[in-house]
Amino acid sequence: MKKIYLSLFGFAMLCRVNAGAQVSNNSLAENKTPFTVSSPANVSDTSDYKLHKIHVDEVDFVSSYYNQTGDHSAVTGGIGTEAVTDVANSLTLNLVWLNKSQNKNTLAVGLGFDYHTAASQAYISKTGASSPTGTRLYPSLDWTVENAKKGNTFGLGAYYSGEFNYQSLGADLHFSQKTTDRNGEFTAKLQGYFDKVTLIYPSEFEPASTTDLNGNGNGYGDGGGHRNYGSSPRTTLSASFSYSQMINSRLQIMLLGDVVTQHGFLSLPFHRVYFNNGKDTIERLPSSRFKLPVGARLNYFLGDNIIIRTYYRYYADNWGIRSNTAGIEVPYKITPFFSISPFYRYYNQSASKYFAPYEEHAPTDEYFTSNYEYAKFESSFYGVGFRLAPPDGVFGWQGLHELEIRYGHYTQTTGLASNVVSISLGFK
Amino acid sequence: MNVTMCIVLLLSVSSCVHLKEYQKSRLNDSEMVLGNRKVEKNELNFESYREAASGANAGKTGGGCGCN
Numbered sequence: 001m002k003k004i005y006l007s008l009f010g011f012a013m014l015c016r017v018n019a020g021a022q023v024s025n026n027s028l029a030e031n032k033t034p035f036t037v038s039s040p041a042n043v044s045d046t047s048d049y050k051l052h053k054i055h056v057d058e059v060d061f062v063s064s065y066y067n068q069t070g071d072h073s074a075v076t077g078g079i080g081t082e083a084v085t086d087v088a089n090s091l092t093l094n095l096v097w098l099n100k101s102q103n104k105n106t107l108a109v110g111l112g113f114d115y116h117t118a119a120s121q122a123y124i125s126k127t128g129a130s131s132p133t134g135t136r137l138y139p140s141l142d143w144t145v146e147n148a149k150k151g152n153t154f155g156l157g158a159y160y161s162g163e164f165n166y167q168s169l170g171a172d173l174h175f176s177q178k179t180t181d182r183n184g185e186f187t188a189k190l191q192g193y194f195d196k197v198t199l200i201y202p203s204e205f206e207p208a209s210t211t212d213l214n215g216n217g218n219g220y221g222d223g224g225g226h227r228n229y230g231s232s233p234r235t236t237l238s239a240s241f242s243y244s245q246m247i248n249s250r251l252q253i254m255l256l257g258d259v260v261t262q263h264g265f266l267s268l269p270f271h272r273v274y275f276n277n278g279k280d281t282i283e284r285l286p287s288s289r290f291k292l293p294v295g296a297r298l299n300y301f302l303g304d305n306i307i308i309r310t311y312y313r314y315y316a317d318n319w320g321i322r323s324n325t326a327g328i329e330v331p332y333k334i335t336p337f338f339s340i341s342p343f344y345r346y347y348n349q350s351a352s353k354y355f356a357p358y359e360e361h362a363p364t365d366e367y368f369t370s371n372y373e374y375a376k377f378e379s380s381f382y383g384v385g386f387r388l389a390p391p392d393g394v395f396g397w398q399g400l401h402e403l404e405i406r407y408g409h410y411t412q413t414t415g416l417a418s419n420v421v422s423i424s425l426g427f428k
Numbered sequence: 429m430n431v432t433m434c435i436v437l438l439l440s441v442s443s444c445v446h447l448k449e450y451q452k453s454r455l456n457d458s459e460m461v462l463g464n465r466k467v468e469k470n471e472l473n474f475e476s477y478r479e480a481a482s483g484a485n486a487g488k489t490g491g492g493c494g495c496n
Contacts, residue, residue, distance in 0.1 A: 064470035088470045181446050238483070244462050248445045252455050254462040258483035295484035297462050301454040309459070315481035323481035331459040339459060349480050374480055381475075385467065389458065404467040412478070420474065424467035 057096040057106070059427040063089045070372075070416035073120035075202075077272040077280060078358040078370030082416060083119040088112065090138075103147050110140040124270045125203040136163040144174075151178030151185075165198040165270075167231075183246040193236040197265045198229050202272055205282055232265035250301040256313075260291040273370050275363045283369045285354055291317040295325075305333035311345075320353035321374065331387070341385040343408070351376035372414050383408030389426075402426035 070082030090112035097105050114136040122132040144155035152175070159170035176187040201207070237260070244254040264287060271283035295313035302308055308330055315323040329343035352374035354367040361368040385406035394400040404424040411417045447455075454460065464472060464485065476482040 060466055062466055062469050066470065066474055086474075088473070090469065183447055240483070246445075246447055246452065246455055249447060249451045250454055252460065252462060256484040260483055291483060293481060293484035299460050299462055301457065301460060307457070307459045311485070313481070313484045315483070317480070319480075321480045323479070325481065333459070341459075347475075347479060347481075352480065373478060379479065381471075385465070387459070404465060406465075406467045406471075408471060410474075410478075416478065418474070418478075420471055422467045422470055424465070424469075426466070 052098055052100075054095055054097040056093060057428070058094045060092045060094070061090070061425045061427075062422065063087075064420055064422040066418060066420045068416065068418035070412075070414065072357075072370075072372040072375075072414055072416070073123070074268070074271040074283070074369070074371035074373075075120040075123050077274040078372065080123065081119040084116060084418075086114060086116040088114040099145070101147075103145050106142075106144045106146070108140070108142040108144075110138075110142075112136075112138040112140075114138075124200060127203070130203075134164055136161060138162070151182060152176060159193075165200050166195065167198075168193055168195040170194070185244050187240075187242045187244075189240040191236075191238045191240070193234075195234040195236070195264075196231040197234055197268065198231050199269050200229055201269050201282060234262065234264035234266060236260065236262045252299055254297040255294075256296065257294040258291070260293075262289040262291075263287060267369065268371075271369065271371055273361055273368045274359045275361050275368075276359050277363055278359070279363065281368075283371065284367050285369055286319070286367055289317060289319055291315070307331045307333075315349075319374070320351070321349055323347065323349035329385075331385075337388065337390040339387045341387065341406075343381075343383060343385065345381040346378070347381070348378040349376065372412075372416070375414060377413045379410060379412040381408055381410045399427050400425060401428045 064087070066084070066086040066088070068082060068084040071080065072078050073080040073082045090110060092108055092110040095107040095109065099105055115133070116135075117133050119132055121134065122128045122130050124130040138159070138161040140157065140159045142155060142157040144153055146153045155174045157170075157172040157174070159168070159172075161168040161170075170191065170193040172189055172191040174187065174189040176185055178185045238258055240256070240258045242254055242256045244252065246252045266287060266289055267283040267285040269282055272280050273283055274280045293313055293315040295311065298310045300308045309328070311325070311327040313323075313325040315321070315325070325345065325347045327343065327345040329341050331339045331341040333339045352369070354365075354369050355372075355374040356365075356368065356370065357375070358370055361370070383406065385404060387402070387404045388394050389402040392398065394403045402425070405422070406424075407419070407421045409417075409419055472485065
């Protein structure tokens with residue numbers, strides 16, 4: 001996705017540069033003003049200086065409100081409230097400059113902040129006294145250099161996510177190459193996430209060695225105590241590949257595939273499981289997982305103002321889960337700069353071989369979870385989005401070049417339901 | 429899987445047309461982007477936390493807990 005946006009940003013930037021009567025990348029490379037007495041050399045030097053200077057190309061702000069209900073919390077063993085609210089905000093600054101070889105460099109600097117309330121989180125403590133709130137902070141960096149002449153890009157990324165019970169450090173390396181006719185593009189991305197799961201157990205299973213360092217706390221995130229919880233590593237390595245192709249002037253497709261492997265502590269220590277003999281313990285899952293998702297996108301421009309965007313994914317992993325995802329979105333352009341986009345997404349999955357509902361696991365099972373993320377279910381997600389991107393700026397404000405608002409309603413056959421509303425602002 | 433097969437079939441029966449830049453105006457429309465919208469960013473997060481399947485959508489393949 002980053003590649004596509006970067007390509008669009010690149011195109012938009014070139015248009016702006018041309019419109020502003022500045023010397024473009026190509027014109028610099030191919031139409032350099034020859035040195036004459038009447039045309040001194042320092043003219044091109046000035047332009048060159050401007051092009052090499054780093055500048056903010058775009059600033060993106062995305063904010064969402066998410067609200068969820070359900071009655072199968074993993075914290076309480078597959079029963080109990082799953083009520084969650086989450087406010088997520090992220091800001092990305094895209095800095096652009098040209099290097100000596102006239103290649104476009106983009107540095108995307110991102111910062112995200114989430115605040116959530118989760119009713120089940122309070123029941124990490126048996127009495128429901130734990131804090132039901134939490135925050136997450138996630139900065140990111142992505143540097144990409146684009147060689148327009150060769151039609152390729154290369155980039156590196158770094159990512160961090162920190163919350164009270166989970167820390168994640170990630171890095172990636174990505175590469176893309178356009179075909180000779182520039183109608184197709186191959187992209188590869190290698191990612192690694194090196195996470196730490198804080199070992200916060202339900203209060204009845206808390207080891208005696210977990211001591212309160214300042215002596216006044218009584219459980220997870222209660223704000224009173226800072227305990228010496230240990231942690232356990234979780235590593236995720238993935239290779240993602242995609243190939244996009246323009247079929248004709250109205251149709252383009254993309255094929256996608258990932259190979260993902262996970263190792264380490266893949267369960268969560270505060271998820272309870274109740275056996276069929278009435279006794280309880282904490283979730284136990286294997287220490288490795290292999291995932292193989294493959295997908296395709298197909299977008300078609302129908303007539304002059306209707307676009308059909310489709311997506312399909314098949315997923316399989318070695319925990320026994322098989323899944324299908326199909327989505328369709330139909331943006332209708334009311335004007336060239338205002339569109340309304342209804343969408344629908346269908347999803348199904350089979351249950352993991354390690355899943356059983358409340359009090360259905362046998363104590364002799366090797367692995368067990370009552371987390372309904374691994375149950376058999378179907379889900380539907382539908383809603384509508386609006387996009388506004390007039391050439392003179394949204395509401396006449398030149399700096400705000402794009403506004404998107406989207407609402408969706410999500411339901412699972414497990415009874416979980418949620419609503420999410422998001423807004424995206426693009427500033428130039 | 430059927431959709432994937434249809435796409436493969438589509439590719440095999442209709443050869444790709446070599447498009448000049450001026451023929452790409454519709455394909456370059458911002459609604460035609462073969463990827464997720466920026467406004468979908470947090471939707472993708474909650475889907476990956478509530479469902480077992482993830483990936484093959486040009487998004488993240490790890491990081492973050494989504495424990496709650």
